[in-house]
Amino acid sequence: MAFAPPYRTTPPRTLACCWLALALLLVGPVAAFDTVILDAGHGDHDRGAAIGYVYEKHLTLDTARRVQELLKKAGLKVVMTRSTDVFIPLRDRSATGNRYGNAIFVSIHYNYSRNRDGAGVESFYYHSSSYTLAGYIQAYLLKRTSLVNRGVKHASFHVIRETTRNPAVLIECGFISNADERARMMTGEFRNRIAEGIAQGIVAYRKAH
Numbered sequence: 001m002a003f004a005p006p007y008r009t010t011p012p013r014t015l016a017c018c019w020l021a022l023a024l025l026l027v028g029p030v031a032a033f034d035t036v037i038l039d040a041g042h043g044d045h046d047r048g049a050a051i052g053y054v055y056e057k058h059l060t061l062d063t064a065r066r067v068q069e070l071l072k073k074a075g076l077k078v079v080m081t082r083s084t085d086v087f088i089p090l091r092d093r094s095a096t097g098n099r100y101g102n103a104i105f106v107s108i109h110y111n112y113s114r115n116r117d118g119a120g121v122e123s124f125y126y127h128s129s130s131y132t133l134a135g136y137i138q139a140y141l142l143k144r145t146s147l148v149n150r151g152v153k154h155a156s157f158h159v160i161r162e163t164t165r166n167p168a169v170l171i172e173c174g175f176i177s178n179a180d181e182r183a184r185m186m187t188g189e190f191r192n193r194i195a196e197g198i199a200q201g202i203v204a205y206r207k208a209h
């Protein structure tokens with residue numbers, strides 16, 4: 001999942017330098033981020049996906065708090081777009097995503113499908129510079145949870161499209177509409193696994209850059 005240079009043949013040296021400078025300009029300073037902006041999806045009247053009393057907004061906040069603790073232990077600074085059950089407009093979430101330099105933005109969600117068999121984990125990016133981060137988190141989430149791999153996908157969700165200063169991804173951590181996955185995600189033990197997958201993916205991504 002290394003970043004591929006934007007050419008296939010070896011250009012003359014001066015040209016290579018230009019390409020490198022251009023690539024760095026386009027990609028931005030990926031290295032040495034020290035801040036993780038965690039975005040727990042939904043909140044307050046926006047419950048997100050819901051089955052009975054299982055609300056996505058509660059699962060995302062609980063998971064984000066667990067990730068926050070793990071990342072702090074790993075020596076990273078964490079900013080939460082919300083840390084209580086409040087409604088935060090999408091534009092405020094992406095504004096937080098753009099407020100800090102040397103940061104990454106990770107939005108946490110749980111999925112819903114009318115087809116109750118829908119299952120698994122998927123990670124979304126919008127800007128190509130965010131693809132690698134999505135790949136790392138997806139890989140570690142699968143490793144920690146053994147859920148179905150739905151892949152790393154491109155999508156135009158507001159928070160990952162409008163967060164332009166930093167790599168930004170949106171993670172769907174399993175389906176509330178799937179009875180098996182819902183039963184698992186209602187346990188703290190499983191949400192710990194999800195949080196560990198996200199945190200380990202972030203730490204591994206950081207080491208690789």
Ligand SMILES: [Zn+2]
Binds near residue numbers: 048049056110
């Ligand atoms: Zn959601």
